[in-house]
Amino acid sequence: MISNHLSLVEHHRPQADRISEKIAQFLAAGGQIDELPSPPRNPIPPARSTRIDPETVLKRKPRKLTLAERRALRKMADSL
Structure with missing residues (x-):
């Protein structure tokens, strides 16, 4: 099978070679590479509660005026 x-890989080979050379120079100059433990993973957040606090005031959009209410409002406005 031919890999796309x-x-x-061949495109990035010069960069990889440069990095390898830099690492070799660092180690030759007395540098030391330490392998450290991986950082802790982010914990999964606790599940959200389905309970709603009774003191919480829910803000809901007011219903739109119906056609009959708009007509009545128009009549009232015209009578003024």
Whole structure:
């Protein structure tokens, strides 16, 4: 099977070679590479409660005026 990613590997090979050279220079100069433990993973947040606090005031959009209410309001406005 032919890999489509082979050209990407060859494309990035010069950068990988430069990094390898820099690492070799660092180690030759007395540098030391430490392998540290991985950082802790982010914990999954606790599940949200389905209970609603009775003191919470829910803000809901007011219903739109019906056609009959708009006509009545128009009549009232015209009578003024």
